[in-house]
Amino acid sequence: MLSNDTLKFLKGLKKNNNKPWFEANKKQYENAQTEIKAFVADWIKNFGKKDDSITLLDPNKCIFRIYRDVRFSTDKTPYKKNLGAYINKGGKNRNTAGYYLHIEPGNCFFGAGNYMPTPEELAKIRQEIDYNFKDFKKIIDNKKFKENFGDLTTENKLQRPPKGYDADNIAIEYLKLKGFTVFAKLSDDQLTSKDFVKTITDLSVNVKPFVDFLNAAIE
Numbered sequence: 524m525l526s527n528d529t530l531k532f533l534k535g536l537k538k539n540n541n542k543p544w545f546e547a548n549k550k551q552y553e554n555a556q557t558e559i560k561a562f563v564a565d566w567i568k569n570f571g572k573k574d575d576s577i578t579l580l581d582p583n584k585c586i587f588r589i590y591r592d593v594r595f596s597t598d599k600t601p602y603k604k605n606l607g608a609y610i611n612k613g614g615k616n617r618n619t620a621g622y623y624l625h626i627e628p629g630n631c632f633f634g635a636g637n638y639m640p641t642p643e644e645l646a647k648i649r650q651e652i653d654y655n656f657k658d659f660k661k662i663i664d665n666k667k668f669k670e671n672f673g674d675l676t677t678e679n680k681l682q683r684p685p686k687g688y689d690a691d692n693i694a695i696e697y698l699k700l701k702g703f704t705v706f707a708k709l710s711d712d713q714l715t716s717k718d719f720v721k722t723i724t725d726l727s728v729n730v731k732p733f734v735d736f737l738n739a740a741i742e
Contacts, residue, residue: 663733
């Protein structure tokens with residue numbers, strides 16, 4: 524579980540996104556990092572019983588930096604307003620589909636999939652969906668999957684069919700996607716519940732066939 528202290532730190536950072544405040548509260552940040560690393564270790568341990576491809580991941584390498592890269596951004600605030608972790612085979616620096624936890628007071632969520640596949644990976648995923656749409660649809664139409672995630676995120680989508688696919692293709696609305704992700708909203712109370720590791724593990728297990736489908740396509 525994570526503590527209210529982690530959420531309190533993030534609330535403070537959102538109001539005071541500057542280096543002097545951060546330095547004055549660095550101990551709180553370090554405590555939050557310690558909590559998250561311990562949580563991710565438990566997540567890997569529990570979910571690893573269902574997916575042995577992630578059992579050897581280093582929790583330290585699954586956590587995102589809080590420092591923003593402001594070089595090419597008009598927003599010059601130095602820190603992210605959230606903490607996050609991503610587990611997938613090969614670690615967060617490998618572009619395989621995986622599982623993401625976003626920690627932000629009032630906007631916590633769990634996500635899974637491949638957010639930004641390369642053009643080559645995107646072509647492979649589309650081909651796999653086209654060839655095996657029945658299997659793909661069975662995964663995303665699973666009752667528990669629907670209850671947890673609804674449908675795939677559609678904000679990153681082509682207006683017209685991608686090259687090589689007809690508009691009347693039965694899978695065309697999915698083939699138009701440029702990323703393949705699902706999300707489940709989490710409350711702050713869930714985040715600090717003693718059952719949170721189980722909650723995240725259950726979501727991971729439920730969405731695993733979707734992640735496996737995407738990874739099989741690109742590998």
